[in-house]
Amino acid sequence: LKLAFIGCGAIARFHLDGIKGHVPRVDVTTLVDIDGSKAQAYAKETGGRAFTSLGDALAEGDFDAVDILLPHDLHEASAIQCLEAGKHVLLEKPIAPTLDACDRIFQVAAQSGCVFMVAENSQYWPEILEAKKHIDAGTIGDIITARAAFIYPFDEYWFKEARPWRFESGRTGGGITIDGGSHWIRPLRMWMGEVKEAVGVLDHPLRQMEGESLTRALLRFESGKTAIFDAMMIDTTFAPDPWWRV
Numbered sequence: 721l722k723l724a725f726i727g728c729g730a731i732a733r734f735h736l737d738g739i740k741g742h743v744p745r746v747d748v749t750t751l752v753d754i755d756g757s758k759a760q761a762y763a764k765e766t767g768g769r770a771f772t773s774l775g776d777a778l779a780e781g782d783f784d785a786v787d788i789l790l791p792h793d794l795h796e797a798s799a800i801q802c803l804e805a806g807k808h809v810l811l812e813k814p815i816a817p818t819l820d821a822c823d824r825i826f827q828v829a830a831q832s833g834c835v836f837m838v839a840e841n842s843q844y845w846p847e848i849l850e851a852k853k854h855i856d857a858g859t860i861g862d863i864i865t866a867r868a869a870f871i872y873p874f875d876e877y878w879f880k881e882a883r884p885w886r887f888e889s890g891r892t893g894g895g896i897t898i899d900g901g902s903h904w905i906r907p908l909r910m911w912m913g914e915v916k917e918a919v920g921v922l923d924h925p926l927r928q929m930e931g932e933s934l935t936r937a938l939l940r941f942e943s944g945k946t947a948i949f950d951a952m953m954i955d956t957t958f959a960p961d962p963w964w965r966v
Contacts, residue, residue, distance in 0.1 A: 724750035724781055724807075726774060726798055727789035728758040730880065731812060735787055735839075736762065750781035774798055778805045785835070788812060791885040792892050792899075796821040799836075800828045808835040814902050817893025842903040843910060851966060852910050860966070866912060866947040867965040868904040870896070874926060874955040887929050895922070895931025901951030904963070908949065911966060912941045918949075925954050 723739075723746050725732055739746050748766040752774055753759040759770035771777040778801070785808035788798050795816045802809050809829070815822045815838055829836035842848060854860045885891045892899055909915065920937030935951040 721746050721785060722749045722783040723747065724752060724777060724783040724786045725762060725789060726752045726777075726786050726802070727794075728753035728755070728762050729789060732762065732789050735789060736766070750777050750783045752777045752781075774801060778802070778807070784808060785810065787839070792817050793885075793890070796825055799825050803828050803832040803834055803836065806832070806834060810837050810839050812839045814893065814898050817891075817898070840903070840906050842906050845907075847964070848907045848910065851907075851964070855911055855966070863912065863945060863966060865945060866908060867950070868908050868947065869950040869961055869963055870901045870904040870952070871950065871958055871961050871963075872896075872900055872953045873958055874953055879928075884928075889931035892931060895924075895929055895935075896933050896951045896953045897922075897935045898931075900953065901935060901949075904951065905949065907964070908939065908947050912939075912943065912945055912947055914942050916940050916942050920949075925956075929953070 725735070725748060728751055736748065739748065748762075749768045750771065751759040751762040751766065751768050752771045753762075754772055756770065756772045759772060762768070763770035769781060771781065777783075786802045787810045788795060788802070789812050790798055792814060795811060795814075799809050799811050803825075811825075815825060825836075855863055879886060886899060889895060905915075917940045918937050920935055922932035923934040924932060926933035933953050935949070937949045939947045939949055941947070
């Protein structure tokens with residue numbers, strides 16, 4: 721499978737290392753980034769061809785599928801452009817900043833005949849699958865409640881740009897919840913079912929971030945069971961804290 725990276729920012733390193741380590745049948749042949757130096761650096765590493773425009777890559781590049789690794793506000797336009805060009809799409813989470821944008825992507829994907837998938841890696845983490853296996857088998861009894869906690873210290877690796885897009889709520893669609901925190905919601909849904917209602921509080925201790933950098937929420941599921949969801953990115957010292965409890 722010939723794959724194009726659409727975006728060569730911070731997360732691209734993790735995707736490429738994963739492909740190199742686990743998916744040898746995937747060949748990254750095309751690298752796209754508005755910053756030509758980033759695209760060129762990955763092109764040198766992979767032997768692929770660098771572009772600074774998605775349109776040019778679709779017109780001239782040699783690939784079957786795309787891995788979209790862009791800021792959230794660019795997901796909709798780039799995903800639809802690739803689907804309409806007949807390319808299979810792997811789209812980094814979150815799908816888009818708004819539900820309406822998500823629905824528009826789904827509609828085009830359904831009509832395209834192409835494979836569309838969201839890159840939500842938490843649903844494949846071994847500990848998540850092991851917990852689900854025991855929950856489904858009933859080996860740990862009836863589940864009463866659960867907790868998921870994305871507690872992450874501020875890491876400059878994700879904020880290297882001159883004006884980091886992750887600080888801008890208009891680009892992300894929110895704050896830490898829609899960004900890293902979303903990885904922790906998917907396992908809760910796998911274990912507990914679909915969320916029926918949620919109530920919570922937001923705060924902004926990381927002043928650089930326009931959206932919330934702290935979320936504390938109580939979720940009720942269709943089953944009637946409840947769970948606590950925490951998402952935090954704070955520039956301070958944390959004591960050890962488990963990510964999951966069931």
